[in-house]
Amino acid sequence: MVNREYNFTDIERKWQGFWEDCRLFHMDETSTKEKFYCLVMFPYPSGTLHVGHGRNYIIGDAVSRYKIMKGYNVLSPIGWDAFGLPAENAAIKGGIHPAIWTKNNIHVMRRQLHQWGVGYDWTREITSCEPEYYKWTQWIFLKLYENNLAYKKKAAVNWCPSCATVLANEQVVNGCCERCDTPVRQRDLEQWFFRISQYAQRLLDDISLLEGWPERVKTMQANWIGRSEGTTIRFTLENSDTILTCFTTRPDTLYGVTFISLAPEHPLVEKLVSGTPQEKAVMDFTDRIRNQGMTERTAEETEKEGMFTGKYAVNPVDGSKIPLWVANYVLMEYGTGAVMGVPAHDQRDFLFAKKYHLPIKVVIQPEDKELNATAMQEAYTDNGLQVNSGIFNGMSNTEAMGKITEFLESGGLGEKTVTYRLRDWLISRQRYWGAPIPIVYCETCGIVPVPESQLPVVLPKEVEFKTHGMSPLAEVDSFVHTTCPTCSGPARREVDTMDTFVDSSWYFLRYLSPGDNERPFDREKVNAWLPVDQYIGGVEHAILHLLYSRFVTKVLCDLHFIDFREPFKHLFTQGMVIKDGAKMSKSKGNIVNPDILIEKYGADTQRLYTLFIGPPQKDAEWNERGILGAFRFLNRLWQKIVKYEEVYAGVKRVEIDIQKLPGEAKALYRQTNQTIKKVTEDMETSWHFNTAIAAIMELLNNVDSYNVVVPGSPAEEMNFAVFRYAMESILLLIAPFTPHICEELWEVMGNRPSIFYHSWPAYDKDAIQEEVVEIVIQINSKVRGHLPVPADVSNDELKRRVLSDERIAGLLNGKKVVNTIVVPKKLVNIVAR
Numbered sequence: 001m002v003n004r005e006y007n008f009t010d011i012e013r014k015w016q017g018f019w020e021d022c023r024l025f026h027m028d029e030t031s032t033k034e035k036f037y038c039l040v041m042f043p044y045p046s047g048t049l050h051v052g053h054g055r056n057y058i059i060g061d062a063v064s065r066y067k068i069m070k071g072y073n074v075l076s077p078i079g080w081d082a083f084g085l086p087a088e089n090a091a092i093k094g095g096i097h098p099a100i101w102t103k104n105n106i107h108v109m110r111r112q113l114h115q116w117g118v119g120y121d122w123t124r125e126i127t128s129c130e131p132e133y134y135k136w137t138q139w140i141f142l143k144l145y146e147n148n149l150a151y152k153k154k155a156a157v158n159w160c161p162s163c164a165t166v167l168a169n170e171q172v173v174n175g176c177c178e179r180c181d182t183p184v185r186q187r188d189l190e191q192w193f194f195r196i197s198q199y200a201q202r203l204l205d206d207i208s209l210l211e212g213w214p215e216r217v218k219t220m221q222a223n224w225i226g227r228s229e230g231t232t233i234r235f236t237l238e239n240s241d242t243i244l245t246c247f248t249t250r251p252d253t254l255y256g257v258t259f260i261s262l263a264p265e266h267p268l269v270e271k272l273v274s275g276t277p278q279e280k281a282v283m284d285f286t287d288r289i290r291n292q293g294m295t296e297r298t299a300e301e302t303e304k305e306g307m308f309t310g311k312y313a314v315n316p317v318d319g320s321k322i323p324l325w326v327a328n329y330v331l332m333e334y335g336t337g338a339v340m341g342v343p344a345h346d347q348r349d350f351l352f353a354k355k356y357h358l359p360i361k362v363v364i365q366p367e368d369k370e371l372n373a374t375a376m377q378e379a380y381t382d383n384g385l386q387v388n389s390g391i392f393n394g395m396s397n398t399e400a401m402g403k404i405t406e407f408l409e410s411g412g413l414g415e416k417t418v419t420y421r422l423r424d425w426l427i428s429r430q431r432y433w434g435a436p437i438p439i440v441y442c443e444t445c446g447i448v449p450v451p452e453s454q455l456p457v458v459l460p461k462e463v464e465f466k467t468h469g470m471s472p473l474a475e476v477d478s479f480v481h482t483t484c485p486t487c488s489g490p491a492r493r494e495v496d497t498m499d500t501f502v503d504s505s506w507y508f509l510r511y512l513s514p515g516d517n518e519r520p521f522d523r524e525k526v527n528a529w530l531p532v533d534q535y536i537g538g539v540e541h542a543i544l545h546l547l548y549s550r551f552v553t554k555v556l557c558d559l560h561f562i563d564f565r566e567p568f569k570h571l572f573t574q575g576m577v578i579k580d581g582a583k584m585s586k587s588k589g590n591i592v593n594p595d596i597l598i599e600k601y602g603a604d605t606q607r608l609y610t611l612f613i614g615p616p617q618k619d620a621e622w623n624e625r626g627i628l629g630a631f632r633f634l635n636r637l638w639q640k641i642v643k644y645e646e647v648y649a650g651v652k653r654v655e656i657d658i659q660k661l662p663g664e665a666k667a668l669y670r671q672t673n674q675t676i677k678k679v680t681e682d683m684e685t686s687w688h689f690n691t692a693i694a695a696i697m698e699l700l701n702n703v704d705s706y707n708v709v710v711p712g713s714p715a716e717e718m719n720f721a722v723f724r725y726a727m728e729s730i731l732l733l734i735a736p737f738t739p740h741i742c743e744e745l746w747e748v749m750g751n752r753p754s755i756f757y758h759s760w761p762a763y764d765k766d767a768i769q770e771e772v773v774e775i776v777i778q779i780n781s782k783v784r785g786h787l788p789v790p791a792d793v794s795n796d797e798l799k800r801r802v803l804s805d806e807r808i809a810g811l812l813n814g815k816k817v818v819n820t821i822v823v824p825k826k827l828v829n830i831v832a833r
Contacts, residue, residue: 004645006638008602012740016117024756025064025119027075029525036072037529038064039508039568041537041545042079042126045105046086049112051592051606051622052577052584058610059574059689060536061118065736066683069760075529076119077511079126080106083134083500085163085179088433091465098433099461102129112594117603117739124511128503133510134435135456136520137503140552141438143559145449149195150427152447156265156290156332157426159187165430166191171544175296186265186290192437192496193424196551200225200420203550212570214617220542226421231405233340233414235260235313237272238321244268244313247335247419250342251404252397254317255389256363258353259341261306261327264289266337269309269326278310282326289328297328304329304352316413317404318390327352333423343379344371350379363388364397425548427499432463432472434497442484442491451485457493471495504545505552508532508567526562531569539573546571572687575619577610584622592622604738605631611689611737633697634741637734640703641727641745644710647720648750651711654721658767662715665722668706669767672726675699676763679733689737696734703727724749732761776827777802784811795822802828 019025040060043053064076080102087098094101106127113120126133144150158167162182166189171178196203204225207218230249237244246260262269264286273279285307289297296302306327313322329348330339343353343360353360360373364384371380386392391407392400408414428437436457438450450457460479463472473479473495484491506520512529513522537545546568553567576583579590597606609630614620658669675695682692703726711717728749735742735755746755770791775798777785785807789798799820802808812832819831 003639004642006635006741008604008634008741009599011744012115012117012598012603015740015743016114018743018753019117019119022754024068024754025074025076025121026123027077027121028073031073033071033073035075035529035533036067037075037531037533038067039075039077039511039532039535041535041541042081042504042507043109044081044084044086045102045109047105047108049109049594050584051594051597051610054116054594054606055574055577055610055616056536056538057113057118058116058607059572059616059687061116061739062607062611062689062736063534063536063687064119065739065756066760068756069732069736069758071759075511076121077124077126078113078120078122079124079507079511080128081500081504081507082106082127082129083434083497083503085165085431085433088431088465089163091433097461099129115598115603116594116607124514126507126510126514128435128500128507129433131456131458132517133507134503136510137435137498137506138438138450138455138457139452139520140502140506140556141498142449142452142455143561144194144555145439147555147559149198149555150192151195152190152192154188154190155193155426156186157189157191158184159189160184163431166426166428175292189428191426191428192439192494192498193426194551196425196548197420197422199551199554200227200422201418202554203422203547206550206554206565209566210568210571213568214539214571214573217539217542217546217571217573221547224422224543224547228419228421230417230419231401231408231414232336232417233316233408234412235316235322237324238312238314242268244324244338245336246338246340247417248340250345250401251408251414252386252389252392252400253340253342253345253363254315254404255386255392256342256344256361257315257322257340258343258359258361259323259325259349260313261325261330261339261341261352262309263330263332263337264326264328265332266326266330268338272309272311272324276310278308282307282309286326289326292328298331302328304348304355306352306356308356316408316411323358325356334421335419344373344376345379345381347379347381350376361388425499425551427502428496429499430471430496432459432465432497434500435503436473437494437496437498439494440482440484440491441494442487442489444489445484445486445491448484448486448491454485459497471497473497501544501548505548506556508535508549509556509562521561523561527564530562531564531566534570534572535568536572536574538576542573572617574616575614577613577620577622579622581621597627601627601631602634602740604634604741608634608693608734608738612693614690616687616689633700634738636704637700637730638741638745640700641731641748644708645748647710648724648748651717651720651724653724654717656718656721656725658764661718661722664706665719668702668726669722670770671699671702672722672729673763673767676729676733676761677768680760680763683736693734693737696730699726699730703730729761731755732758770825773825775802775825777805777808778827778829779808779811779832781829784808791825795824798822798828802830 040057064074067074082102087102090096090101091098141150158172160167160177160182162180163177172184176183204227207222210218228249230247231251233246235244269286273282306325309324311324313324315322341349343349344362345364362371362373365371365387366384383397386395386397386400392403405416438457440448442448460476463476465472480492482491482493509521509526512525549567554565556562557565582588584591594606609626658666661669678695679692682688708723709716709719711720731742731746743753743755747753772788773791775787775789776783777787815832817830817832821829
């Protein structure tokens with residue numbers, strides 16, 4: 001017998017080198033095996049990874065290894081989402097160039113991924129800040145521009161004063177910058193946009209294609225796209241030909257409009273008050289409101305504020321004068337930036353009207369009573385009958401919705417309309433560390449796209465970083481001043497860079513041909529390998545990255561560069577690892593450094609605990625005691641196998657026939673096959689790694705109680721064969737989770753490496769059927785006996801047998817059976833009084 005120490009440091013270093021040498025994760029483009037593209041969202045190289053980050057990569061690695069064992073040709077690549085504000089902020093604070101800061105962080109994170117034993121096809125590594133990559137990000141911009149899907153306009157945008165850049169709507173969280181938590185302000189700037197709104201309905205419709213996505217994520221996307229069906233109504237300004245349009249989902253309330261509220265950003269506001277006594281007060285009000293966050297402005301608890309412009313519109317159905325107000329709760333982002341005020345039938349409008357003493361006009365009455373506008377304490381928002389509504393009086397309001405819309409359409413005063421919450425994607429960023437927008441400005445030719453032959457437009461290296469202000473690129477003369485590609489005259493370059501979400505909207509295509517200098521991706525290869533079979537990442541990307549990737553994929557499909565409409569077939573969103581009740585972060589001081597854990601316990605221990613900590617789609621609390629438990633389990637596994645290290649080679653393998661096995665061996669053989677079935681189901685259906693690991697741990701417990709006999713006779717050979725079968729099955733089942741120790745023990749047991757070249761174990765269907773199970777019998781939750789029954793006995797038959805048992809019948813004598821609770825194959829609890 002052998003007692004050898006589990007030296008995880010040497011073992012893990014050995015097998016990491018072995019996988020690299022044998023190119024275990026190298027995707028074979030000539031293979032005829034079924035393909036499986038497993039992709040973990042490529043990381044931002046922000047610095048050192050902590051154990052919370054590790055969950056994402058360890059899950060992805062476990063899936064890839066499992067699929068390799070299942071016989072797939074697996075593609076598991078890695079890259080770096082390397083542009084972004086943190087690198088530039090580091091340059092400002094620490095005086096280190098973003099390129100150097102990023103490169104250093106990639107080096108650290110690459111080392112950490114290797115230490116975890118996470119396997120990738122490193123020959124396909126990409127880095128989005130390299131010209132070889134962003135050349136093609138710029139190419140995608142040009143394709144959108146050529147097809148009128150990229151445009152520039154002056155717009156009120158979200159401005160983060162701390163980051164000194166514009167943010168997309170999706171990057172504003174609760175009115176603050178998602179990166180630095182600074183309150184966001186509004187600014188009017190010339191900006192570049194992608195027309196994602198043109199794809200709103202298709203993005204919504206094709207959610208039905210995302211059968212392998214979590215319902216939560218699909219709902220988030222649908223809500224963000226936000227389809228609304230209603231009516232666009234045209235109001236004419238008093239004594240003017242100017243038209244003001246409002247979108248409403250309640251055209252039945254049109255006769256009850258007593259004011260119209262405009263967003264402070266509405267372009268009409270300044271024109272309405274210019275040169276009037278109200279000008280200063282209104283413009284001061286709009287400036288103040290525009291510096292408030294959108295979430296703050298629209299929150300229910302926020303006080304509704306407004307200011308009268310002194311101007312009126314005319315109601316198109318009855319000619320009544322409607323005062324025009326500017327209000328804090330109206331946003332240009334939704335509808336047309338102008339909202340009908342119907343205080344009798346909208347609670348927000350009701351409160352606004354009461355505050356500013358505006359008229360309240362009832363136009364929908366409930367059938368059982370008559371509303372008095374002066375006596376109303378709240379808005380009436382239910383259905384009813386039209387009143388004070390001209391020719392529509394007496395109609396149900398639901399019928400009037402369609403009739404009033406038809407009336408407006410017949411007179412050219414409005415039309416049925418579908419609107420979306422989704423707004424065009426603002427991609428301009430006033431920062432240095434991003435892909436330059438490939439546009440030049442010529443006094444003669446205007447806006448001119450940079451020809452494809454001149455890509456990439458390369459970022460200059462010598463840049464002065466400032467804490468505030470516009471893009472640092474604007475001050476680099478050698479970059480700004482260029483010649484017009486059309487007329488060869490003097491021109492200046494666009495100095496904004498692209499949103500980093502443009503970089504990540506297509507990277508999954510580049511992995512198929514990362515070294516191709518002639519095109520962004522190989523069409524034949526991407527059509528063969530895409531959509532991605534399994535995409536893995538955090539739910540925080542449900543709206544931003546995932547929506548943008550879907551949009552760009554659809555554009556490329558429409559332009560016939562690819563043949564698929566959706567980029568990701570299946571999506572898994574893992575939960576966060578939290579500590580002390582909070583997400584791990586440097587600011588909270590609750591980060592757990594994986595390097596220290598690996599040095600003390602090994603990578604396999606961290607991997608095992610990370611997967612065992614709880615259901616992977618849910619948040620989980622990190623507990624140091626759990627690490628010790630995982631380490632003790634691996635040591636038990638190690639000692640159980642190395643104990644017989646000198647025996648395996650000398651014992652021939654024999655075929656196991658369950659019918660010929662004695663009781664103890666038969667039980668272990670059956671338990672082993674049941675575990676294979678359980679773990680396989682967990683891997684194939686639910687990804688409940690934690691319950692799969694629990695089943696493997698239980699099997700090892702059963703092995704511990706098995707009386708292993710070193711063979712000296714045929715009977716003893718069968719005894720040892722069952723032990724060997726159980727232990728090899730354990731190694732195969734847990735190998736995707738703890739690959740290093742399993743490789744070593746697989747070799748110890750006399751097998752050729754790699755264990756991942758061995759097929760995933762299949763269970764014996766005959767063996768998993770239990771012949772007899774012993775049922776615990778309880779009366780009022782107290783154990784009163786045991787009863788052996790057939791394993792496949794029905795619940796009804798089980799109840800009958802228990803109640804007819806002579807001893808149980810005696811204990812129940814004189815009592816009334818109220819309920820009989822059955823836990824199949826385990827117990828029966830009789831509730832009696």
